[in-house]
Amino acid sequence: MSEVRRLRGLKARGEGRWAEVQAALLLMAKGYRILGFRLAARQGEIDILALRGKVLAAVEVKRRTSLEAALEAVYPAQRERIRRAAERVAATRSSLAGVMVRLDLIALAPGRWPRHIPDAWQGG
Template sequence: MSGGRSLTGAAARLAGRRAEVWAAAWLMLKGYWILGFRLRTPQGEIDLLAQRGGVLAVVEVKHRASLEAALEAVTQTQRERLRRAGRAIAARRPSLQNLAVRLDLIALAPGRWPMHSPDAWKGG
C-alpha cells in the first residue's frame, strides 16, 4: 500500500471517530445514554449503541453532504446486519432485553448541526 493511501485511510478513520463523538454528544443532549462505541459483533460493527426510555437505538453515523446521501449510504444488507447485531446485544444483556430495538441514523454535514433520524428506515 502506498504511503498516500495509508494516510488517506488514517484520515478517514479519524474523521469517522470525530463524527461518532459529535453524534454521541448530540444524542446525550437529547437525553440518550450512550452504552457503547464501535461495538463489534459477529453480525457487524455498531457505531453507537444508545438508550432512552424503552428504546435501544442502534445508531449508524454518516458524514455526508446531505441527509439523503447519508440514508442511501447504508444498504439494505447493512441495515439487516445492524438490526440483528442490536437484537443480539439486547438478548445477552438482561437490562436491555425488554427494550425495543430501533435503527437510527445521525447524519453530519460540513457546517451544519447533526441530524438525528430515529427509526431512519422504518423497518426497511
C-alpha cells in the same frame, strides 16, 4: 500501500471517530445513555448503541455531503446486519430485557448541524 493512501486512510478514520463523538454528544443532549461505540458482533458492527427509556437505538453515523447521501449510504443488507447485532446485544444483557430495538441514523454534513433521524428506515 503508498504513503499517500495510508495517510488518506488515517485521515478518514480520524474524521469518522470525530463524527461518532459529535453524534454521541447530540444523543446525550437528547437524553440517551451511550452504551457503547463501534461494537463488533458476528452479525455486524454498531457505530453507537444508545438507550433512552425502553428504546435501544443502534445508531449508524454517516458523514456525507447531504442527508440524502447519508440515508442512501446504508444499504438494506447493512441495515439488517446492524439490526440483528443490536437485537443480539439486547438478548444477551438482562438489563436490556423488554427494550424495543430501533435503527437510527445520525447524518453529518460539512457546515451543518448533525441530524438525528430516529427509525431512519421505518423498520425496513
